[in-house]
Amino acid sequence: MIDYFEQLSQEEQEDITEVIQILYRQTFLLERKYDKRSGRMQYVREYRICSKHLEFLRAYYKVAGITLKENAHMGLIYIQGEALWGEKLPRLATIYLLVLKLIYDEQMASVSSSSYIVTTLGAVNGKAGDFRVLHGLPSPTEMRRTIALLKKYQIIEPLDVLEELNEHTRLIIYPCIHAVLMGDDIKELLETFGEEENIGDEAAIQSTFEDMPE
Incomplete structure (x- = not known):
């Protein structure tokens, strides 16, 4: 797992760190969100990053007893576990x-x-x-x-x-x-x-x- 991360470019490492922090903060990522300027649904950059490195991120969260799941039909990637508490x-x-x-x-x-x-x-x-x-x-x-x-x-x-x-x-x-x-x-x-x-x-x-x- 560590080898995979260290072989990435610095930009990709920073992208993964950002995605990890976002998932801890809000528990999910949306594939698409509405953009008022264009008036249509737009693809979310962080979702693509997470999807690209999905297996690595699953292994990372597993260490903390958290499951990372993807629902491609609904366009969702989310984390699940007893350690996660709502506000x-x-x-x-x-x-x-x-x-x-x-x-x-x-x-x-x-x-x-x-x-x-x-x-x-x-x-x-x-x-x-x-x-x-x-x-x-x-x-x-x-x-x-x-x-x-x-x-x-x-x-x-x-x-x-x-x-x-x-x-x-x-x-x-x-x-x-x-x-x-x-x-x-x-x-x-x-x-x-x-x-x-x-x-x-x-x-x-x-x-x-x-x-x-x-």
């Missing part, structure tokens, strides 16, 4: 994550031939309302902050200007939405949110992928 998110961000996963799964199960799903903010709030997990519509500021946070973690990509946020604001749901839960029943979890009257300001979501077909 605490605000309550609205947690609710939106659960709802987005539900919307994603529903559309993927219907007629979608793409691993990238487009929905609207109105649909997200409407679905959350169906489960009675929102006590009224969140403020525009809170919704903008939540969308910006989920964009930061590459869960979604807003297609419209956030300053003009409304129910028609379009959101791309990336396939890494699978990172939000480990096989739990989302509908039951959302119903639990609705039944609880005194939920704290923060809720924990483990950023670990559920089992997906290779």
Whole structure:
């Protein structure tokens, strides 16, 4: 493993180091992301680097008890292991994550031939309302902050200007939405949110992928 790394050029070594740090930080890499300047999905450089050195990186993470997996169908490379812990998110961000996963799964199960799903903010709030997990519509500021946070973690990509946020604001749901839960029943979890009257300001979501077909 060390011999493989040392035989690479300095540029390639730096690329691998960068990819390792990114995977530790966000647990996944997307093959393609939406580029607003071109208005289309663009291939991600770090994904190509990881794919090129996949076997080396698998051996590297295995030492730490972490599994590196690739789902070529969905365009994902991700790490999985008990040593990986999720971060605490605000309550609205947690609710939106659960709802987005539900919307994603529903559309993927219907007629979608793409691993990238487009929905609207109105649909997200409407679905959350169906489960009675929102006590009224969140403020525009809170919704903008939540969308910006989920964009930061590459869960979604807003297609419209956030300053003009409304129910028609379009959101791309990336396939890494699978990172939000480990096989739990989302509908039951959302119903639990609705039944609880005194939920704290923060809720924990483990950023670990559920089992997906290779």
